[in-house]
Amino acid sequence: MLAKRIIPCLDVRDGKVVKGVNFEGIKEVGDPVECAYEYDQQGADEIVFYDITASHEGRGVILDVVRETAKKVFVPLTVGGGIKNVDDIRNTLRAGADKVSVNSQAVQNPQLIKEGADIFGSQCICVGVDAKMISPNKWTVYINGGRIDMKIDLIDWVKKCEQLGAGEICLNSIDTDGVRGGFDIPMLKAVVDAVQIPVIASGGAGKLGDFADAFLKTDCSAALAASLFHFKELTVGQVKDDCRSKGIIVR
């Protein structure tokens, strides 16, 4: 049986791990290569680097981070943030990433998903989606780190991503992100039901049981968290033990 994945995410700026709440109040918390290695030791099924480097010049730094990590961490690595075109995808994969996560750029230029999937294969194109509720069971897609409402219906968008060749959706709820009250189950359920590709739950994990909750209440394939793991409130191993005790298959 396919195991549910637990994915720690590292927000990286200028080569350093940082963490903010609701995309604001950012502070540095460590070295990404060391953090990734530590997560691997804890049993992480995959590691995501989310690059929030603002300047174009700083972009090369994340590739060095990936290159160094890939020499000592032997689980899949995903890089998101700032990927604008096919060359960015190629450079990121060649640095040692297994997948890229495209977000705002894909909303503004959906063909990026198709081009990426056609050239490199669907398996390495993850579409990151930030969404917010406008009314019960209705959500719209946001870009630029949750700042701009694109007024695009979430369900229409994820279906379009799948058609264009996305291999996976990483769904981040702006409503629950940073609030630490659990994943956004209604939003997650709606997206999982709408597509056949794997969906990663993101935004809102605040305690041990939140991960198992997402797996028991929806058919999501994976759950992602950043701050919980960064601040060592929980280890990946503890989360997996909790899932296992509730009958969920984990590695």
Next chain:
Amino acid sequence: MIAIIDYGAGNIFSVKNALDHLGYESNLTDKKDIIAQADAVILPGVGAFPWAMNMLELSGLVDVIKDAAVTKPFLGICLGMQLLFEKSYEFEERKGLGLIEGYVDRITDPDLIIPHMGWNKLEINHRCKLFDGLGEDEYVYFVHSYKAFCDDKSLYSYCEYGSRVPAVVGDGKYVFGCQFHPEKSGRTGLRILKNFAELKA
């Protein structure tokens, strides 16, 4: 020295990184003489079957691959495993390397999430050297939408995903194939790669 065949496919550096980490010399190469001289050969691959076969044919590597496969340990990984079979139906019917009997076709179960992406448990069908040192509960990382259809004798290990999905296949001699990515499968994958690297011609 292990030759890792470079025909422009995907993230092949990961295979080299894993072998470096394990302390085995390897060479990413598209040169026939290096492949011919190697102690063992790895055929990696990510992408589409027809494209990959075209690349192998265009680079003139098919004959040297077929020679290597009967004379020394040979491992296909992911798409590289699928290329070992006689044919595939990915996009179109396309002839493969024909080193193992069988074919490759899409995973079709409408109730399944496709691609089959993530960690799945290895179930042993026939023991082989690649499994030395592995325990009962070993998970490895898969990402694919097509799977192999082969005889029981070629099926060394499988995982359950709707039905049996071949995980490790072989020809009973030098040729092995892994549908999963050993280079991305943590300690379990590294052990499988080490077991392969220790095989002798």
